[in-house]
Amino acid sequence: MTIDRRTILGGAAALPVLGALPWRSARAQANNTLKLGVLTDMSGTYRDGCGPGSVAAVRQAVQDSGVTGRGINVEVLMGDHQNKPDVASTIARQWIDRDGVDVIIDVATSSCALAVNSVVKEKNNIMLNSTGATADLTGPACNANTIHWTYDTWMLANSTGGAMVKSGGDSWFFITADYAFGHALERDTGDVVKKAGGRVLGSVRHPFPGTTDFSSFLLQAQQSRAKVVGLANAGVDTINSVKQAAEFGLTRRQKLAVLLMIISDVHSLGLQTAQGLSLSETFYWDLNDRTRALSNKLKSGLGGAMPTMWQAGCYSAALHYLKVAAEMGVAQAKASGAETVVRMKAMPTDDDAFGAGSIRQDGRKLHPSYLFEVKSPAESKGPWDYYKLIRTTPAEEAFRPMAEGGCSLVRT
Amino acid sequence: MLEELLFQLEMSAPQIVLGLVNGAFYALLSLGLAVIFGMLNVINFAHGAQFMMGAFVAWMLLNWLGIPYWGALILSPLIVGAFGVVIERLMISRLYKLDHLYGLLLTFGLALIIEGLFRNQFGSSGLPYSPPTSLTGAPIDLGFMMLPKYRVWVVVAALVVCLATWLVIEKTRLGAYLRAATENAPLVQAFGVNVPRMVTLTYAGGVALAALAGVLAAPIYSVNPGMGSSFIITVFAVVVIGGMGSILGSVLTGFALGLVEGLTKVVYPEASATVIFVIMAIVLLARPAGLFGRA
Amino acid sequence: MASATTAPPGVPAAGIPPVATHQGYFGFTRAQGIALLIMVAALIACPYFLYPQFLMKLLCFALFACAFNLLIGYVGLLSFGHAAYFGMGSYVAAHAAKVWGLTPELAILLGGVTGAGLGLVFGWIAIRRQGIYFAMITLALAQMIYFVCVQVPFTHGEDGIQAIPRGAFLGLIDLRADMSLYWFIAGLFLLGFLLIHRVINSPFGQVLTAIRENEPRATSLGYRTDDYKLVAFVLSAGIAGIAGGAKAITVGIATLTDVHWAMSGEVVLMTLLGGLGTLFGPVIGAAAVVGMQTYLAPFGAWVTVIQGCIFVLCVLAFRAGIVGELARMLRVKL
Numbered sequence A: 001m002t003i004d005r006r007t008i009l010g011g012a013a014a015l016p017v018l019g020a021l022p023w024r025s026a027r028a029q030a031n032n033t034l035k036l037g038v039l040t041d042m043s044g045t046y047r048d049g050c051g052p053g054s055v056a057a058v059r060q061a062v063q064d065s066g067v068t069g070r071g072i073n074v075e076v077l078m079g080d081h082q083n084k085p086d087v088a089s090t091i092a093r094q095w096i097d098r099d100g101v102d103v104i105i106d107v108a109t110s111s112c113a114l115a116v117n118s119v120v121k122e123k124n125n126i127m128l129n130s131t132g133a134t135a136d137l138t139g140p141a142c143n144a145n146t147i148h149w150t151y152d153t154w155m156l157a158n159s160t161g162g163a164m165v166k167s168g169g170d171s172w173f174f175i176t177a178d179y180a181f182g183h184a185l186e187r188d189t190g191d192v193v194k195k196a197g198g199r200v201l202g203s204v205r206h207p208f209p210g211t212t213d214f215s216s217f218l219l220q221a222q223q224s225r226a227k228v229v230g231l232a233n234a235g236v237d238t239i240n241s242v243k244q245a246a247e248f249g250l251t252r253r254q255k256l257a258v259l260l261m262i263i264s265d266v267h268s269l270g271l272q273t274a275q276g277l278s279l280s281e282t283f284y285w286d287l288n289d290r291t292r293a294l295s296n297k298l299k300s301g302l303g304g305a306m307p308t309m310w311q312a313g314c315y316s317a318a319l320h321y322l323k324v325a326a327e328m329g330v331a332q333a334k335a336s337g338a339e340t341v342v343r344m345k346a347m348p349t350d351d352d353a354f355g356a357g358s359i360r361q362d363g364r365k366l367h368p369s370y371l372f373e374v375k376s377p378a379e380s381k382g383p384w385d386y387y388k389l390i391r392t393t394p395a396e397e398a399f400r401p402m403a404e405g406g407c408s409l410v411r412t
Numbered sequence B: 001m002l003e004e005l006l007f008q009l010e011m012s013a014p015q016i017v018l019g020l021v022n023g024a025f026y027a028l029l030s031l032g033l034a035v036i037f038g039m040l041n042v043i044n045f046a047h048g049a050q051f052m053m054g055a056f057v058a059w060m061l062l063n064w065l066g067i068p069y070w071g072a073l074i075l076s077p078l079i080v081g082a083f084g085v086v087i088e089r090l091m092i093s094r095l096y097k098l099d100h101l102y103g104l105l106l107t108f109g110l111a112l113i114i115e116g117l118f119r120n121q122f123g124s125s126g127l128p129y130s131p132p133t134s135l136t137g138a139p140i141d142l143g144f145m146m147l148p149k150y151r152v153w154v155v156v157a158a159l160v161v162c163l164a165t166w167l168v169i170e171k172t173r174l175g176a177y178l179r180a181a182t183e184n185a186p187l188v189q190a191f192g193v194n195v196p197r198m199v200t201l202t203y204a205g206g207v208a209l210a211a212l213a214g215v216l217a218a219p220i221y222s223v224n225p226g227m228g229s230s231f232i233i234t235v236f237a238v239v240v241i242g243g244m245g246s247i248l249g250s251v252l253t254g255f256a257l258g259l260v261e262g263l264t265k266v267v268y269p270e271a272s273a274t275v276i277f278v279i280m281a282i283v284l285l286a287r288p289a290g291l292f293g294r295a
Numbered sequence C: 001m002a003s004a005t006t007a008p009p010g011v012p013a014a015g016i017p018p019v020a021t022h023q024g025y026f027g028f029t030r031a032q033g034i035a036l037l038i039m040v041a042a043l044i045a046c047p048y049f050l051y052p053q054f055l056m057k058l059l060c061f062a063l064f065a066c067a068f069n070l071l072i073g074y075v076g077l078l079s080f081g082h083a084a085y086f087g088m089g090s091y092v093a094a095h096a097a098k099v100w101g102l103t104p105e106l107a108i109l110l111g112g113v114t115g116a117g118l119g120l121v122f123g124w125i126a127i128r129r130q131g132i133y134f135a136m137i138t139l140a141l142a143q144m145i146y147f148v149c150v151q152v153p154f155t156h157g158e159d160g161i162q163a164i165p166r167g168a169f170l171g172l173i174d175l176r177a178d179m180s181l182y183w184f185i186a187g188l189f190l191l192g193f194l195l196i197h198r199v200i201n202s203p204f205g206q207v208l209t210a211i212r213e214n215e216p217r218a219t220s221l222g223y224r225t226d227d228y229k230l231v232a233f234v235l236s237a238g239i240a241g242i243a244g245g246a247k248a249i250t251v252g253i254a255t256l257t258d259v260h261w262a263m264s265g266e267v268v269l270m271t272l273l274g275g276l277g278t279l280f281g282p283v284i285g286a287a288a289v290v291g292m293q294t295y296l297a298p299f300g301a302w303v304t305v306i307q308g309c310i311f312v313l314c315v316l317a318f319r320a321g322i323v324g325e326l327a328r329m330l331r332v333k334l
Helices: A005-027 A051-065 A085-099 A110-123 A153-166 A180-195 A215-223 A235-247 A263-269 A289-302 A309-328 A330-335 A337-346 B002-040 B047-065 B069-090 B100-122 B149-171 B173-183 B185-190 B195-217 B229-242 B247-267 B275-286 C030-048 C052-074 C082-098 C104-126 C131-151 C178-201 C203-213 C215-220 C225-251 C261-274 C281-295 C302-317 C321-330
Strands: A033-040 A073-080 A103-106 A127-129 A146-148 A171-177 A199-206 A228-232 A255-258 A278-281 A349-351 A355-359 A369-374 A387-393
Touching: A033 A051, A033 A085, A033 A309, A033 A330, A051 A073, A051 A103, A051 A289, A051 A309, A073 A085, A085 A103, A085 A110, A085 C052, A085 C225, A085 C281, A103 A309, A110 A127, A110 A146, A110 A180, A127 A309, A146 A337, A153 A180, A153 A255, A153 A278, A153 A369, A153 A387, A171 A180, A171 A215, A180 A199, A180 A228, A199 A215, A215 A235, A215 B002, A215 B247, A228 A235, A235 A255, A235 A263, A255 A278, A289 A309, A309 A330, A309 A337, A309 A349, A330 A337, B002 B047, B002 B149, B002 B173, B002 B195, B002 B229, B002 B247, B047 B069, B047 B100, B047 B195, B047 B229, B069 B195, B100 B229, B100 C261, B100 C302, B149 B173, B149 B195, B149 B247, B173 B185, B173 B195, B185 B195, B229 B247, B229 B275, B229 C131, B247 B275, B275 C131, C030 C052, C030 C178, C052 C082, C052 C178, C052 C203, C052 C225, C052 C261, C052 C281, C082 C104, C082 C131, C082 C225, C082 C261, C104 C131, C104 C178, C104 C225, C131 C261, C178 C203, C178 C225, C203 C215, C203 C225, C215 C225, C261 C281, C261 C302, C261 C321, C281 C302, C281 C321
Parallel strands: A033 A073, A033 A103, A103 A127, A127 A146, A171 A199, A171 A228, A228 A255
Antiparallel strands: A278 A369, A349 A355, A369 A387
């Protein structure tokens, strides 16, 4: 054996000592430093949609905000929560208690988002959530420290579901991931369908995680003879479902409604398989001059890929926070998370990702949502030219009306 | 009553067919695992990662070198098998005299490394890979269902490979040496057989089987770094139920469990990932060495 | 061929002459006594240097690994389903503290009782098998528990039970401050650690070791080995449940991660990394694994690669684990 035991042992003994170091330096930081923590999925299934790209987007926002020119230091930290709520909550606490992080950005997956949501409330910090989907963040779980930035399950259900029913898809069958997010998406979309006069013929729930083959569920969907098959799952599950639906020729007689799919998923599927899908997002790189300019800036940090709406949301959220913090003064902004959030809600937002917008009392960031159709390979003119815009829902209608959310912050 | 039964049968007939298709993957994967365990006494936890590598190598061959599916079907297992040779020579060969646990831990560590590296390089959401044009097009009409051509091909390919492997190990001189070496390696060595080389090649063979399954899976499942780890625990269960190290056992169990899983997806879909473990517990209590294992 | 029992190779490999365990004070050898003093000193000093929240999580996992080590290190049984007891303990304690409003010590105790109860049933089924088959049965049973946790409503699916109140110890001492909770968890850990040590050094523990070394001989001496194994299994599962409950109270969340098979794998890694069948190994192993997860977090996807490399190195270069190797170098028993 060539590896020297003693060196390894020595190294292992040194580890805890090294670990102790960052704590000491953290507390001695000067007070005109703002610390932005990007807590995201760096190693799991959502990595491509947020992950390193979200960190790059936040760094870009720091640069674009111009606050460093005004004598404010900004530090960007990143952390990998591995899609585990307990890890997310531990990192968030540590960042706030020890590293003096002022705002936590991104937080992929609903369960982690909810976990960090209660941490920032307890510690009077801030979460600007971009990637988490659950509409509960501005509903029963809402608080004065969280802003839900990019999208939510209600918006997805209404935009995609509503449009499908309007275009004649009035009978539905759901293939649902058997976990809270899947159930919520199925329930919300089902409500939309029924309200618009459609029917839900049935649903099947597949184990999550651990399902690779969806052919059996797709067959059950075919046998239901529903006009629309709704996919209430996410990430790799959705990609596998769509891939196999194409293989089994499901799309010849039925329409496939993907309730949560982002552009990196489409990229991974390839247009040949993904063509014709309808999906909803709040951001697409090729919407207008501003989004194109932003995407070109972000591209290099993403290894040549175009930003997803999650990453664009991180950019937009960080930019708005920095604007408000600069206006308040660093000391003020650091003092109380809830105070800063109040100021963020008071100031209208404007950025290259979502254009002009605002933040509602319940913490919902408002901007338009878009229904896209995936282009066929023939229609696509170049790399990442994937979407056709079908319909725009204005900001006021895109998200759940405040009164229906049941958020305790809403005073009537 | 009879009508009800017929209706049920009509509903489940397609599921049985689909179950067999999935069973083909289980059979191929557990075959490689069983070969490695039977001959080397190593529980190869990196099997899922090697399956994933097979799919990725197919993708690389196509996109970097322009080699299509049929070429990849042969080249990818060879490349990943060569990787297996390196792993065996450098690491696994040091563990044969030790407890199973160490082989398991080492290969588990390897799986972490491989998956992590692929995730850094290729991201997590996967890469597109299309089936060869000769196997696309209109699905085959079986009367009660439409089955895509590619799935038929998967079943046929898996059956042929499983049968061939079984024949090699049970009926050829090479197989006889192998089996003898697992019983008494020094004796076989004394007869002039290069046992270490044979063991290395066996490991490479098992790994190549995983890679072959990976290439077969690439056109229908998302080619992503996590694609193997979602399979691995299930495939372990298949091997254990079949009887650790029993080639025939793991193949038959693979197909049978695919079938059971398929039917569960109709009756109680939420439990379709768990049913295999229920069966495993029952089988191990009734027959400690698995269905086909020798105690 | 696969029926060999999983004797913990760390102990014989370490090359320590078999020392009689009844010597020194309270069953500790002199080296162990010194190590214990160092550990207690570290327990007292660490919260002033390291982040208490991190330390508490570490202690919960350390207790979990100690419970697991009781089974693999001293009875030679490799359970691959310990997440079930840990996770269920965590869920029940969380539910008790949040919904029933129980005080933390009662909630954690209830978690322990749940773990022990599950351990009684599962152990009764599993101890009939040995080696890899034992591991596989425990895995199968744990997967069923995972399924139950996904399906039943009280666990709230993958969102888990969140915002669990820390409550007040005995209803008197408020644990909301990190430091007060830390002393509570540290006390709990020490209690569990000493309990396990006591068990190992009791006549009962001696019989367990005898079973590990040579089961047929233990049987021939008139010991009902299955009964002994079952009691050890229940004890291990119960302490795992307590560790799970403590983790739920500490982190404030109980989720599916705790019952997933990856957690069962993690505890094997901790124990192995620290040193199978050593008293302090699991503690050091847990510290190393939890420390890696925490301090390597900024490296993103490289974490898995680094972790993988460490395990490979561990298996190839120092198989007896950190503490096992240290003990060999110092020629003492730890």
